[in-house]
Amino acid sequence: MSDLLWQKAGVETDARIMRFLAGNDVLLDREFFLHDITASKAHVEGLARIGVISTDEAAALERELDTLAQDFRSGAFVLDERYEDGHSAIEARLTERLGDAGRRVHTGRSRNDQVLVATRLWLKEKLDALATHCRAIAAVCLERAAQPALPLPGYTHLQRAVVSSTAMWFAGFAEAFIDNALRARQTLGWIDANPLGTAAGYGVNLPLDREYTTTALGFARMQLSPIYAQLSRGKFELAALEALASALLDLRRLAWDLSLFTTAEFGFVSLPPEYTTGSSIMPNKRNPDVVELLRASYATVAAARCEIEQLLSLPTGYQRDLQFSKGSIFHGMTHGLAALELAPDLLARMHWNQPAMRAAIEPAMYATDVAIEQAAAGVPFRDAYRAAAAAAASAGEGRTPERSLAERVSPGGGADVRLEELASRLASLTG
Known part of the structure; x- marks a missing residue:
């Protein structure tokens, strides 16, 4: 592991303790690394605007940050166990290439606001993707609802209840995912606040140009209170997961319907063959495995929410417990979005079995x-x-x-x- 940013003279580190402290943080930081670089560029520009570094130093730092981003994308630079985390890797690279200019890059910021701003940029990206997936699902549902309506039994308590139709079924999920897209956008707007410049949670004795970095990073507003910036860590992640969970709740119910409708006992729906798998022992089987995993995907997001909620029993200020929230938000958001991405094509290509549906109307x-x-x-x-x-x-x-x-x-x-x-x-x- 490279030299630690916080290492004090005369204090030796224990390798076992360091492994425990680092965990898989540096590997998770690969997901946030490019956002960390983007925020570092804005911070460098802000320092130059208040005269803490020269314009020449700022230009050199920005060039190296761009090069680091290119090297990371191409695989020429690998973020691995040589570094404590992504933040340390950025500073180490800049110091290696630019000497004292690289050592100045951390002036006026903490790893606390560094991780906050990188995570916030990442969450904005993921919430935008969530809104996009929900709109795509709603659009397919509306297209299919506009096709000639086929009679379909409507159920309550899993018992035959009244006559429904394929148009009504699709319209129901169309409206659900329209609302889910709206919630994703509203959540994005709520967390669209810039924490860069709040440092370790109490501000710094520099006139940081936070208005500039807010605009440069594309945030709608500044998160003013450094204390609230720390209080919001975990809270904003929960909000993003809750917006995702709202969509996955509807996906779970949709998948449950398809799980039932594809059984021989119902026989209402045939799935595209790519969305089914075979049995390892029973030659006659085609299983709706994709639908079943779509149905199960809410559990991953619920688990991520639960883990973060349990971490947030904390006093004011940063606590190291919050490191564990990074894995939760990454796994929850990544899996949930991957599930939603599969839904539009599935819905577009599923086939209704009209005779079976009609025969079930008593x-x-x-x-x-x-x-x-x-x-x-x-x-x-x-x-x-x-x-x-x-x-x-x-x-x-x-x-x-x-x-x-x-x-x-x-x-x-x-x-x-x-x-x-x-x-x-x-x-x-x-x-």
């Missing part, structure tokens, strides 16, 4: 229609309800699924799905 599923018709004609609803219940077995006489759907005129119902309104909401979230 006469009793029209009983609600009968009761409401009687109530609309003046019969007290409870009386109409009891009469319809008593005659449920014959409720389908003279009725068809198409008629049931055509008469469902309440907004959002089978005859008034309002896809145009949903499309307008989706359009408002683009760009």
